[in-house]
Amino acid sequence: MLIRLLMQSAFWFVISVAATLLFGPQLRRRHPLLSLGWMTVVLGAGSVLALGIYGRPVEVFAFTGLAVFLGLIWIGRFKDWNALGQMAWLTTILVTPLFLMYSFTVAFSIPLPPLSFLVIMTFIFLQFVTTILALTHMFENLEVTCRVHWPRQVTRIQPAPGFQPMVSLHLPIHDEPPEIVAGTLRALAALEYPDFEVLVVDNNTPEEKTWQPVRELCRELGSRYKFFHIENWPGYKSGALNFALSQTDPRAELIGVVDADYRANPDFLRETVPAFTDPNLAFIQAPQDYRDYVPGSWAEAIYHSYEYFFEVPMPVRNERNAIIFAGTMGLIRAAVLREIGGWDEWCITEDAEASLRVLKRGYSSQYFHRSMGQGLMPCTFAGLKRQRFRWCFGNIQILRKHWEALMPWARLLDPANRLTAAQRYFYLAGCLQWFSDAFNVAFLVFLLAGAVIKMISADFTIAPVTVPLITLSAVFMALNIWRFGWVLRNALRISWGLAFRSMYGMFSVGWVIALASIRAVLQSRAAFLRTPKKMGRVPLLNALFTTQWEAAIGAACLAMGIAVLILSDRSATTYLIGGLLLWQASLYLAAPVYGLFYKSCTE
Amino acid sequence: MAELSRKPRGSLSPEQASFLKYEGEDRDVYILSDCNGSILRVPKNRNQAAAFPAEDIHTFTPAYILLFAAFLGLAPAGLGTLVFAPPAMLWALGIAVLRRPGRAGWIRIAVVWTAAALMLLAALPLAMRFLERIG
Numbered sequence: 001m002l003i004r005l006l007m008q009s010a011f012w013f014v015i016s017v018a019a020t021l022l023f024g025p026q027l028r029r030r031h032p033l034l035s036l037g038w039m040t041v042v043l044g045a046g047s048v049l050a051l052g053i054y055g056r057p058v059e060v061f062a063f064t065g066l067a068v069f070l071g072l073i074w075i076g077r078f079k080d081w082n083a084l085g086q087m088a089w090l091t092t093i094l095v096t097p098l099f100l101m102y103s104f105t106v107a108f109s110i111p112l113p114p115l116s117f118l119v120i121m122t123f124i125f126l127q128f129v130t131t132i133l134a135l136t137h138m139f140e141n142l143e144v145t146c147r148v149h150w151p152r153q154v155t156r157i158q159p160a161p162g163f164q165p166m167v168s169l170h171l172p173i174h175d176e177p178p179e180i181v182a183g184t185l186r187a188l189a190a191l192e193y194p195d196f197e198v199l200v201v202d203n204n205t206p207e208e209k210t211w212q213p214v215r216e217l218c219r220e221l222g223s224r225y226k227f228f229h230i231e232n233w234p235g236y237k238s239g240a241l242n243f244a245l246s247q248t249d250p251r252a253e254l255i256g257v258v259d260a261d262y263r264a265n266p267d268f269l270r271e272t273v274p275a276f277t278d279p280n281l282a283f284i285q286a287p288q289d290y291r292d293y294v295p296g297s298w299a300e301a302i303y304h305s306y307e308y309f310f311e312v313p314m315p316v317r318n319e320r321n322a323i324i325f326a327g328t329m330g331l332i333r334a335a336v337l338r339e340i341g342g343w344d345e346w347c348i349t350e351d352a353e354a355s356l357r358v359l360k361r362g363y364s365s366q367y368f369h370r371s372m373g374q375g376l377m378p379c380t381f382a383g384l385k386r387q388r389f390r391w392c393f394g395n396i397q398i399l400r401k402h403w404e405a406l407m408p409w410a411r412l413l414d415p416a417n418r419l420t421a422a423q424r425y426f427y428l429a430g431c432l433q434w435f436s437d438a439f440n441v442a443f444l445v446f447l448l449a450g451a452v453i454k455m456i457s458a459d460f461t462i463a464p465v466t467v468p469l470i471t472l473s474a475v476f477m478a479l480n481i482w483r484f485g486w487v488l489r490n491a492l493r494i495s496w497g498l499a500f501r502s503m504y505g506m507f508s509v510g511w512v513i514a515l516a517s518i519r520a521v522l523q524s525r526a527a528f529l530r531t532p533k534k535m536g537r538v539p540l541l542n543a544l545f546t547t548q549w550e551a552a553i554g555a556a557c558l559a560m561g562i563a564v565l566i567l568s569d570r571s572a573t574t575y576l577i578g579g580l581l582l583w584q585a586s587l588y589l590a591a592p593v594y595g596l597f598y599k600s601c602t603e
Numbered sequence: 604m605a606e607l608s609r610k611p612r613g614s615l616s617p618e619q620a621s622f623l624k625y626e627g628e629d630r631d632v633y634i635l636s637d638c639n640g641s642i643l644r645v646p647k648n649r650n651q652a653a654a655f656p657a658e659d660i661h662t663f664t665p666a667y668i669l670l671f672a673a674f675l676g677l678a679p680a681g682l683g684t685l686v687f688a689p690p691a692m693l694w695a696l697g698i699a700v701l702r703r704p705g706r707a708g709w710i711r712i713a714v715v716w717t718a719a720a721l722m723l724l725a726a727l728p729l730a731m732r733f734l735e736r737i738g
Contacts, residue, residue: 108729114736118679121729125678215621226617230635232625246633246648247615341652357652401655409714413707 002105004054005063006098010472011046012067013091017479020088020146025490027082030148035075038083042091043067067094085146092138099476100128103469123446130439134480136429137436141487143319144312152319155370160274167196167269167331168252172240175205176260178213180376184262185214187373189221193269197224197249203233203240235345236527242342245334252334257351259328263291264373272331275366282363283325283332283355287314290600291374298597301501302377302384304492308506311491313430318367320422324430325355325365329373336363347401348526349394356402356427362418381508381595382546388509389516392434396520399431437514444557444584450577451564470572474579505598508590511550543595554588557581619643662702666694666715673722680733681726688719688726695719 019042047064051057067090074090081089107120169188173181181200188198200218202211211229218227228247233239241257248255254276258264268286275284287310293299317323325332330351337343340357343350359365378384404410406428410417419427488499519526544551561581568574615623622638633645669691676683695715698704704712 108732112736114733117733117736118682121680121733122678219617226620228615228620228623230623230625234625242647242649243633243645246645247620248648338649340650342647342649344652344655346655407714409710412710 001059002098002102004050004056004059006095006102006472007053008046008050008060008063009067009091009095009098010475011049012042012087013095014475014479015045016042016084016087016091017483020084020142021479021482021486024082024084024088024142025145027084027146028148030080030082032075032079035083035086038087039068039071039075039090042087043071067091070094080149080151081143081146082148085142088146089139089142092135096131096135099472100124100131103127106469119446119449126439126442126446130436130443133433133436133439136433138483140313140316141483143316145487145490147319150315150319152321152366153315154275154366154368157271157274157368159270160277163274163277164193164195165253165273165276166249166251167193167254167256167273168244168248168334169196169198169256169258170241170244170248171198171200171258171260172237172244173200173202173205173211173214173260174237174240175207175210176214178210178217180261181214182217184258184260184264185217185221185225187263187266188258190266191264191269192266193273196269197226197252199244199247200225200227201240201244202227202229203236203243204231205229235343236348238343238345238347238350241350242345245337245342248334254331255334255337256331257327258373259375261376262328262373263375264329265371268329268372269331271370272368272372275368276331276333278364280362280364281333281366282336282358282361283330284366284368285314285323285326285330286368286370286372287311288326288329289371289374290377292376292600297599298501298505298594299377299600301498301505302594302598302600304488304494304498304502305505306377307492308488308502312487313426314367315369317426317430318365318369320420320426321364322359322420322423322426323355323365323367324352325358327351328375332358333363336361344401346525347394347397348390349398352395353398353401356398356405359423360405360417360419377600379600380546381543381591381598384594384598385509385512385546389512390526392513392516393520393526395431395434396517397524397526398427400520400524402427434513435517437510438517440510440584440587441514444553447577447580447584448556448560451560451581454564454568454574454577457568470576474576477580477583504586504590505594507587508550508594510587511553511591540596544592547591547595550588550591554585554590554592557585557588561585615643615645662698662708663695663711663715666691666698666711669694670715670718670722673719677722677726677729681729682733684722684726685730688723691715692719 043064047060050060054060070093071087071090075086078086078089104124107117107124112120171181171184171188185198185200198218198221200214202214205211215227215229218225226247228243230240230243233243235242245255254273256269272284272286275281288306289310290303290306293303314323327350332354336358337354340354340361344353347353355365378387399406404413405417405419406424408421408424410419410424484503485496485499488494488502489496492499492502494502558581561578561584564574564581565578568578619637623635623643624637626634626636626642628634628647630651631647633647635643635645637643669687673684673687673691676685676687692715695712698708699712702708
């Protein structure tokens with residue numbers, strides 16, 4: 001029976017997801033009748049198919065009845081989505097547990113030698129965890145493309161005449177090229193806002209010739225600019241920001257963080273400050289944006305991979321008041337920052353960590369969905385890897401520190417914790433998603449082992465193998481890849497080619513993210529790896545050296561994939577293993593390719 | 604001995620500000636030295652956040668680590684769970700017996716026990732099946 005239910009739900013899933021991928025973003029209307037109509041079509045078509053193949057009308061109708069019941073709940077609960085998105089999500093949450101249950105049942109019931117049983121159970125465990133993570137991504141992707149109504153989205157804030165509180169802009173710098181900082185300071189000088197100060201905190205820059213020009217420029221720019229050179233300072237960027245907080249003008253009500261390379265738009269403060277007329281608003285965040293890529297270059301693909309976070313998870317989180325403070329191009333209420341005790345100097349993504357503590361106190365946040373300034377991307381692929389390492393490590397630090405506050409029983413432990421269920425979910429999912437790449441590495445180990453076993457024809461199984469499982473795995477994977485490219489294309493409004501290259505841009509840093517996530521579990525502290533803004537010695541050898549591990553793993557996958565396809569029997573399992581290995585090879589080999597061709601810092 | 608001065612917030616002169624060296628800090632102030640070697644005490648001007656990781660290990664940390672290991676232990680047919688979940692429960696029991704847990708403590712004990720029990724429940728049939736295959 002399980003297999004029949006699985007296949008019936010798989011029919012629904014394939015119909016609804018394919019339709020969503022084809023037409024989801026175009027359907028900009030929502031209406032309960034439209035939803036009911038589409039539900040009837042999807043469930044009806046899938047059920048007729050199941051009836052035709054399996055018969056068993058009672059079973060088919062009973063399961064359809066359950067699906068209709070859940071669909072009605074879903075349509076009522078997600079009124080702001082279009083019908084296609086609602087059905088795609090409904091069928092996803094129906095097919096997923098059935099797929100996992102079937103996979104488990106097969107593994108549990110087939111006769112296997114003990115070692116094979118242990119390995120297969122580990123595979124199922126991995127499958128279970130990664131499927132949950134994939135669901136979190138799927139939800140965000142569907143919401144961002146199929147949500148029709150965005151009540152909390154803001155791209156322009158009503159001006160508030162007379163409301164011009166003082167803003168203190170904090171610019172932490174460490175060993176930054178003075179010419180880049182100069183551009184940032186001059187851009188701030190052009191801000192169309194009457195009352196602000198700029199505190200430049202240069203921490204631990206070893207060479208005086210690097211920071212003296214910045215100090216001179218601060219003098220030139222006038223009394224609202226204050227320059228601090230601090231040595232031997234602990235706490236990296238957060239330490240510098242905390243020092244800046246101690247030196248902030250007591251009249252300043254808002255604090256803005258600006259990274260050393262960001263050119264703020266003249267209207268940055270004028271456009272964002274009025275949001276603080278809401279007394280409960282603690283911080284506002286504009287997207288991080290970049291200016292140093294040439295259209296058509298590899299850097300453009302990386303640019304869009306950066307854009308992903310601010311075009312997909314952030315708008316989705318914003319609808320639940322669950323965004324992160326991303327540091328630069330954000331403003332936070334000074335009193336709230338002092339109330340929470342400033343920036344955490346232990347965590348290397350101090351901005352995101354602070355936002356969780358702010359939300360925990362019941363304050364609100366706002367995502368301002370319009371670029372308010374542009375910075376520089378890392379100059380080289382090595383810099384990109386360092387940055388991703390820091391982001392991943394820092395987010396898992398947040399999880400280590402706050403996991404209890406994100407649990408369903410959090411409020412029982414701490415009645416002062418005012419995080420809503422949605423906020424807890426999005427912070428938890430946001431942190432856990434960083435483990436996806438580590439799980440991908442674990443799957444790769446299984447794949448390689450499977451390939452070896454296949455080639456030597458050993459009597460050993462490492463994953464449950466049945467025709468439905470192989471077919472469904474292949475279909476799910478194809479839909480997942482399509483879905484990823486689809487969301488990039490639609491959310492970022494780019495061509496399929498660019499979406500594809502951006503997708504590979506994200507995959508190219510998978511290995512470093514996997515390493516960072518494992519290290520963050522094992523060790524609690526890490527150095528703040530600053531993103532270099534100076535072009536180092538890049539070319540060939542350096543690029544290959546930077547990506548030697550990815551290149552080696554990719555080459556191994558490629559060789560094994562080809563070997564298994566040539567040397568093994570012509571079975572569905574062979575094609576699945578071979579195909580997956582070639583796919584994995586492409587993910588890992590993306591790193592040396594980007595290492596060679598990615599180059600930013602056009603200025 | 605350098606002069607010790609108590610400067611109010613924001614009153615560092617531009618000359619002082621352009622070269623400061625960290626000498627230490629306590630709960631409320633930074634202790635800095637300037638280019639003349641004068642020691643300055645600069646108020647932090649913010650609340651004290653709870654330190655993390657805490658100086659002393661949280662009473663429940665070992666139980667949580669064991670629980671996490673028990674979760675991962677589900678992968679090899681639940682064998683790891685059989686190893687790690689009981690000590691997690693014992694640790695929590697130890698806290699219940701030997702210390703006087705407050706409300707939060709009792710909730711944590713309940714969480715550890717419930718999670719460990721659920722994991723054991725899931726792990727037992729898997730481990731039994733594994734043993735069957737060995738035997």
